[in-house]
Every structure is written in C-alpha cells, then in structure tokens.
Amino acid sequence: MPVEDDASLHEVGPYEDGLQDDGPRHECGIAALYHLPGATSPLCPPQGPGEVSRLLPRMLLDIQNRGQLSTGMTTWAPGRDLLLETYKELGGVSEAFRLSHRGKAEALMARYAGRAAIGHVRYATCGKDDINFAQPFEHRHLQKRKWFAFGFNGQLANYGALREEILSKDEHHVALKSDTEILMHELARQRSSEHLPPGAPQPSLIDVMRGVGKRLDGAYSIALLNAEGEMLVARDPLGMKPVAWGLQDNLFAAASESVALLNLGFEQENIHALGAGEAITIADGPDGHKELKIEQYAPSPRLAHCFFEWVYFANVASSLDDRSVYLARKALGEELASIETLPIDADTVVVPVPDTSKAAADAMAYKLGVPSVEGLMRNRYSGRTFIEGGDARWAKVTSKYTPLREVLEGKKVILVEDSIVRSTTMRALIGRLRDVGRVREIHVRVACPPIVAPCFYGIDMSTVGELFAPPFVSEGQDPESAYAAMAAELGADSLRYLPVESIARAIQKPASDLCRACVTGDYPTAEGQRLYQIALDQVTSGAGETRTYEGAGV
Structure with missing residues (x-):
C-alpha cells in the first residue's frame, strides 16, 4: 500500500465512498486467477480458459469493501505481443470496468483477455487523485522472467530504511513516496542474478520470496504474475493480512477474502486459508506444463492475525483463517x-x-x-x-x-x-x-x-x-x-x-495469535515497536505530530 505523505492525516481523505470518518482506513485487496492445463473448468467463462480474466472484476466487486479509490488488473496471454497487459483506473470496480455499459465492458474484457490475471482494489489515506499509485504495478524488462506485475495489500514498517538504502546507491531514484514502489524494486532485485555467485541457477519465484521475506518488516499479501506466465501468491510470515485460495476443476483462484471465491462458484470445502509465510507458485513443472505448489518461503515464529479484519474490515460473508x-x-x-x-x-x-x-x-x-x-x-x-x-x-x-x-x-x-x-x-x-x-x-x-x-x-x-x-x-x-x-x-x-x-x-x-497493537501498544515486529516509540516521543516532546514515517529519522 502507498505511504503517501503529501497531505495531513488531520484532513479528510478525499476518496471516501461515504464511509465513517471514525472508521479505520487504508486497506487494500488482492485477487488472482489461473486456468491450469487440462479440461475446461465449469466455472470458466463461455469464452474459454484463454479468457478466464473475465471473472476477475466479479471477484474484485466482492472485496470492494477493502478499497474504492482505484482498481486494476494485469493479464497474461501467451499469444499477445504484450504478454502482460495492465489496466487500472481511479474509482470503484463498476466505474473502472464500465460494468453498467455492456459494450464498453465487453470491449475491455476482450482487449485484456488472458489465461491468468491478478487484480487489486485500493483505499488510500490521503493524497491526490493520482493514477500512478493505482495497482497492479508493472515492471517491464527485456527478459520475460524479469517482466512482472504485482498487487500488494499491507504496509512495510521498515519502508523508510529500505527506501534510504535504495537512494544511497549510485544514480538510484524513487519516483513515488510509496512502499509499493519499494517492494517492486526489491522483487526485481531478488529476481535478478546480480547478487548471486557466478554460475548460480536463475532464482525461481519461491527463491525471490525467500529473499524478499528476509528483508521486510510489516504486513503484506502479494499477488504476482510475470511474462512467462508464472504466478505467485504470498502471505507475510506473521499472517497479518488474510489470503484465501482454492483449486477447483483446474481453476485456481486466490483473494484477500474467501467470499470472492465462494461467489465465483467454488465449493466451501475447496476454499482454504494460505498459511503464514507460505507462497503458492504456478510455474513450469518437469513435463513443461504449469503446476501449482505451496511452499514455506519464510519461517513463521508466531502468528499475528490483524483482529480488525474480523471486527471491521472484512466482508461479513467471509471466513478468515477458519473463523x-x-x-x-x-x-x-x-x-x-x-x-x-x-x-x-x-x-x-x-x-x-x-x-x-x-x-x-x-x-x-x-x-x-x-x-x-x-x-x-x-x-x-x-x-x-x-x-x-x-x-x-x-x-x-x-x-x-x-x-x-x-x-x-x-x-x-x-x-x-x-x-x-x-x-x-x-x-x-x-x-x-x-x-x-x-x-x-x-x-x-x-x-x-x-x-x-x-x-x-x-x-x-x-x-x-x-x-x-x-x-x-x-x-x-x-x-x-x-x-x-x-x-x-x-x-x-x-x-x-x-x-x-x-x-x-x-x-x-489465542491472544498470542492476534495482532492487537492498536489496543495494547504491544507490536509484533521490531520496527513497529520502534515507530510506536517515535510516535509517543512526538507527543511528549510537544513538538507536534507528523506522520510517523516522516518523523522516524529515515
């Protein structure tokens, strides 16, 4: 999620969709779809597996409660010049995908048709109407394995340190004050072979997440798709942000909430919660066909599910981690x-x-x-x-x-x-x-x-x-x-x-499996606890408050 700091938090965010000012904001949602090789799934649209992306707006509508500022999707089609193509707009899902206009909606779905797709809905705290902050973010490259797009739900508590590290290197530049951009650079760096020993094999997607997981402090769920038709869906090692996934009749789907899969037609028993520190990858197997794997990319020393998901954020029809x-x-x-x-x-x-x-x-x-x-x-x-x-x-x-x-x-x-x-x-x-x-x-x-x-x-x-x-x-x-x-x-x-x-x-x-930092002051990560102390110091010093990222000395 963006860490925009061009406006005061004490102003009303101009992108609210009529929700309560008291209510917490700044949540996002991710979604992913992939039709695996084999018989056509009955859940597939009439146009066939090559246009499974048509189902994505429906999924995004079901997690629209998590963000109304902007929405978008990236699709992969192997026969297209633009192997990956991203569409994103400001506004809600119906507005962005022209769902009230059959002809315009059909034109969009036909143009961006793909066998695999990822999507995102975004809700920001403040800042201006800027399409640059909308997701998915796309990182283009001549090599297909390094050309990728991703959507991100969460926030990196060590955003400042990661950003300063990037800027300290020769001629490096960060265009947006956004932890999403920082995460994009980190994913790209881990996918490259520059930091590997000579002769080492090219890093796989799970290798990328293993490297990324060692660098991040915070909460996140990620849906990533690259130009080779590889997909990754990952959840942070503390399980703060929810991810539901399912596989039914060769159709894989994942989303921030289970309701998006349920309303797509998935049977309840085929919908699962992705474990903390786990990643799902879809990549070429030994036979050259895409296969799905679930692997642990980072250890999970403890769980810290955000309790606010159950209290406020999530769709009431969803189940999160079996509750x-x-x-x-x-x-x-x-x-x-x-x-x-x-x-x-x-x-x-x-x-x-x-x-x-x-x-x-x-x-x-x-x-x-x-x-x-x-x-x-x-x-x-x-x-x-x-x-x-x-x-x-x-x-x-x-x-x-x-x-x-x-x-x-x-x-x-x-x-x-x-x-x-x-x-x-x-x-x-x-x-x-x-x-x-x-x-x-x-x-x-x-x-x-x-x-x-x-x-x-x-x-x-x-x-x-x-x-x-x-x-x-x-x-x-x-x-x-x-x-x-x-x-x-x-x-x-x-x-x-x-x-x-x-x-x-x-x-x-168990209380030990929940993040309750906002009601206890006890944070599950070191960087979160450090930022809290900075926030307290701002109050006691009487120097006035800025957003904690700004006052963190980074």
Whole structure:
C-alpha cells in the first residue's frame, strides 16, 4: 500500500465512498486467477480458459469493501505481443470496468483477455487523485522472467530504511513516496542474478520470496504474475493480512477474502486459508506444463492475525483463517451483553451504526431481550464526497446517516459501534440522534477495546494525537472513570468498550495469535515497536505530530 505523505492525516481523505470518518482506513485487496492445463473448468467463462480474466472484476466487486479509490488488473496471454497487459483506473470496480455499459465492458474484457490475471482494489489515506499509485504495478524488462506485475495489500514498517538504502546507491531514484514502489524494486532485485555467485541457477519465484521475506518488516499479501506466465501468491510470515485460495476443476483462484471465491462458484470445502509465510507458485513443472505448489518461503515464529479484519474490515460473508467474520461479530455483541449493567426498561432499544456493527448489535439485543432496530438509515447512493475541514466532515456525516424519529423518539438508545478511532462520526451521530431522532438517552457501546496506539501495518492511523482514546486512558486508571469522561466529551449518557480479552474469545483464536497493537501498544515486529516509540516521543516532546514515517529519522 502507498505511504503517501503529501497531505495531513488531520484532513479528510478525499476518496471516501461515504464511509465513517471514525472508521479505520487504508486497506487494500488482492485477487488472482489461473486456468491450469487440462479440461475446461465449469466455472470458466463461455469464452474459454484463454479468457478466464473475465471473472476477475466479479471477484474484485466482492472485496470492494477493502478499497474504492482505484482498481486494476494485469493479464497474461501467451499469444499477445504484450504478454502482460495492465489496466487500472481511479474509482470503484463498476466505474473502472464500465460494468453498467455492456459494450464498453465487453470491449475491455476482450482487449485484456488472458489465461491468468491478478487484480487489486485500493483505499488510500490521503493524497491526490493520482493514477500512478493505482495497482497492479508493472515492471517491464527485456527478459520475460524479469517482466512482472504485482498487487500488494499491507504496509512495510521498515519502508523508510529500505527506501534510504535504495537512494544511497549510485544514480538510484524513487519516483513515488510509496512502499509499493519499494517492494517492486526489491522483487526485481531478488529476481535478478546480480547478487548471486557466478554460475548460480536463475532464482525461481519461491527463491525471490525467500529473499524478499528476509528483508521486510510489516504486513503484506502479494499477488504476482510475470511474462512467462508464472504466478505467485504470498502471505507475510506473521499472517497479518488474510489470503484465501482454492483449486477447483483446474481453476485456481486466490483473494484477500474467501467470499470472492465462494461467489465465483467454488465449493466451501475447496476454499482454504494460505498459511503464514507460505507462497503458492504456478510455474513450469518437469513435463513443461504449469503446476501449482505451496511452499514455506519464510519461517513463521508466531502468528499475528490483524483482529480488525474480523471486527471491521472484512466482508461479513467471509471466513478468515477458519473463523467466520459474521460469527466473530455476533460473539462480540454477546460479549457486550455480558458486561452490560444499564437498567433495561420498556423504551430501551439497540441501534447499530450501519453497516459493520449490525451483527454485534443484533446479538447484543437478543441476549439482553430488547429490540434491535434500524434507527439510523445509511444513504448508499450519495456518491463520493470531495470535502475537507471540520464543518465539512460534520456535513458529510449528516448526508450519510438519517435518524428515524418515528423509531427513536423518547427511547433509551444503546448505540452499538464497531470501533471509535477519531470520534468525528460518533460526535455527529449523537448530535443527530438528539436533534432529529429526539431520543431520551444515548448509551454508546463499542464492540472493540479503546484504540490507544497507531497502526504501522496498513491502517490509516499512524499518529497518537489523531486518536480519541489516548488522552482519557492511562495505565492503572480505573476504566469506568475514563469511560465517563469520554462519554461526556462525546455528548453521550454513557460509554463502554469491550475489554481486550474479549477479542480473542470472540474470534476464537489465542491472544498470542492476534495482532492487537492498536489496543495494547504491544507490536509484533521490531520496527513497529520502534515507530510506536517515535510516535509517543512526538507527543511528549510537544513538538507536534507528523506522520510517523516522516518523523522516524529515515
């Protein structure tokens, strides 16, 4: 993912698709397709295996929740002059692939038809509308094995060090402030034979990932395709970023989320989670035909799955590492109900903040024996907004959510939200519920612990100062007094978060297998911990905050 730093994080990112300002951003999604030799898969499009790329926009639509800023794909067709050809545009999948116009969509699919394809959806934190940041990135070369394209989900915590190393070498230049570009150069360097002993064999794709894996600190999933028709799909050694893959009837598919394969027609039992530090390669086998292999390219000393995938990011229809997103969110709601102390009366209702909070809200309401009502309606057709500034943020929220007075008036509302990052949306919603909904009381319940630390692994919250919770929460402090102060600041009657230990119970993973850095300050990588200390030093020094990459001395 890009590490763009040409605008303040305290401005509204201009590429939002009507989502909550409170919600964490800066996620991406990858997808890959390959029709292997053999009988034509029934899942193949009518045009045949040579045009399996036609299925890719459908997959990207299913992971559109992970990014709406830009989308693109690269296809491989062995009979084409451009063995690899990349198409990418700003905007969502339907917009970029002209899906509402049959003739234009067909022309695109025919032009970029291929037996193999990779795709990407992107969501950035800030910066300008720049197609140069859209993925896949393509690296052309005279030698086919060195001509490749790739898509990347995640963020390199040691981006700065890698960038400085590149720039320190004679006449080297980096065009974009993007860790995706740094990763592209690293992949190219590992694919070349310049750093190998004389006479050593040319590095394979798995060799490339072995070399790359030793150099990266951070979270990443990668889908790569080269001009020889070789494909690689890899997941970071800590398993932070999810990858689902499947093989059915000679059709291979992989994506950031399982729902993309399920809706393609894959049977549930044929969909698997790629292991941490594992890579899938499709390359020529001994018989000269392409074959699929799964290999460990890097050791996995521990797991650190991003818990926010289950809480917020992932499509509720997906399963990540064998745990249903819906069931995890349902369990979070049950956890909220188990710690609820609010007196319940006949006018009490539970209201989810659309849409990712609904499963938790419904489960909480069921456990408490009170109605769960859709008292907030979200306008799904308001389109992208290009506005900045505090007043504009407020205006944007009011255009996205409409309280239903007929449902809410005079009610004691338990407002369930999946997370509070910056608090902009929550403040606006509470005001709207009182002014428009005419509620009697508002009690905010958050299906997540307080976010007290930045993320350096791909989520848009890289400074301490932009976060709502840190000024109220300190070590050893009584949570109840902190929550009371936070509720007063927001304008709510009460506020309660889930304790940290609830996350592991709801996701049904050991706490040691989850990355919970943003709610504990304990980072799973050395570079992440170093950047956190820099972020803390920026606050305590009173020197003002910049994005941590800028203040990291790199």
